[in-house]
Each structure stands twice: as C-alpha cells, then as structure tokens.
Amino acid sequence: MILDKIVNHKKVEVEKQKQEESLDDLKRIIKGRDNTKNFKAALKDQGMSLIAELKKASPSKGLIRDDFQVVEIAKEYEQAGARSLSVLTDYEFFRGSLNYLSEVREAVELPLLRKDFIIDPYQIYQARAYGADAILLIVAILSKEELAEYLSIADDLDLDVLVEVHSRKELNIALEIDTEIIGINNRNLKVFEVDLATTLGLQRLIPDDKVIVSESGIRNRNDIELLSEHRIDGVLVGESLMKSNNITAKVQELINS
C-alpha cells in the first residue's frame, strides 16, 4: 500500500534531516519567527473557504504541473481569493519542498498549511520553523496517543491542526482526541479513487462545534455546490487548480457563488 511505502521512506528521511538540522536549531529559528496566522479563522469566514494547494506531482497522477513557479502561483491564488494555502513539502512522492514553504511565507499573507506525512514531533517544529501556520495530521498513520501528543505540541507552537480522516472509524478517533478542525479525505489512499460521498456521509456524524474541510477530488462549481448543501466550512483543492491554464479563473469558478 502506498501509505506504508510513504511512511517507511519518511522515517528514513526524518532521521537524515535531524542530522543536518537539530531540534535545537529549529527551536532557535522558531524564536525569530513572527506569530502564526489564523488558519482556523480563515476557514470559518463566511461562505465556502478555499484552501488552494501547491502540488507539483502525486503518486496517483505523476507530474501534475510542469511549470511550477511556486511563489508566482501562491501570489495568484491569494489575489484570486483563496483563504489559505496548502504547501506540499514531501519531495519523494509529491516533488514538494520545505523551501517552498519558506518562500511562499515571504510572498503572501494567507495562513499556510504544511502538507506532509507527519510521523515524528521533529516535523512539527520543522513546520513552524519554515513558516507554516497549520499542520496536517493523518489519522491513518498515527496512533491515538501520537495524535494527542502531536496536537499538544502543535498547540504549544501556536499551530492549527487539520486532522484527516477517511472512514467512520478514523473519524471516531479524531472526535475522541477532541480536535477542532477535521478534514475528510475523499481519496481512498489504498486504491486512489475519489468520491465526494465520503464527505457527505461522514460530515453528518460531526458535532456542530467542529470546523469541517472536504479534501481531494473537487473539480468544479458543481462539486462545490453539492458540498455547500452540507455543513462544510472549506475545501482543499490541488489538482484541478494546478492543471488549469488560468488559475485565477479557476479559483473564481470555485469560490464565487
């Protein structure tokens, strides 16, 4: 399964990174960082909030966008009306980079989500040091104890957390650890199929005080309208924006009701 492969690779990668840049180095960088921007508030703003993703490639699609000028695209997303940005930082499977995160941080005011496979607390400090305002935690790859521990580290660093679920069982764990922002991933990471019905089915089980994001496979206005009939605060969109040759027009198609 691809997730196992990614996690195994990530463990090796993180150990290597720790040799190059220690936790103390990261803590020193964090001291010089500005306060974080409010990712959760950006999601709660009126109407459907768009989290626009910077994603060059993926394991399911291969290369998605050749002309990947990360700073230019980030600025275009911001000007077109995205409320926050998701920056893929995994290189091996998504051709992302931590440097993209810090470059985008310098270029836009929007809150930034570090999109990666977090399996070690070190990566949470790394996210903050490189300019993230929020991190993704994937329930499928962490124990409940790890989730709780990572949430509290993120909280100490003033990072918001998007907790990603794909099934009822995973959602129950997310509810038990009492996280504020729940992401429902429409993509089945075992077979890579996407189905917005995943969001529609699971959102009914989520208490009113949570912020809900629908992730993956959102392509057009119709999809947004379908989701808008339900209690969804935001959508996380990568591929359909990255594949567009007019990003501004595509963002506006998605957000203008």
Ligand SMILES: O=P(O)(O)OC[C@@H](O)[C@@H](O)c1c[nH]c2ccccc12
């Ligand atoms: O490109 P899409 O289908 O619009 O999906 C975006 C985002 O949801 C997807 O990239 C994603 C969701 N969860 C993840 C976890 C890791 C890496 C990537 C992801």
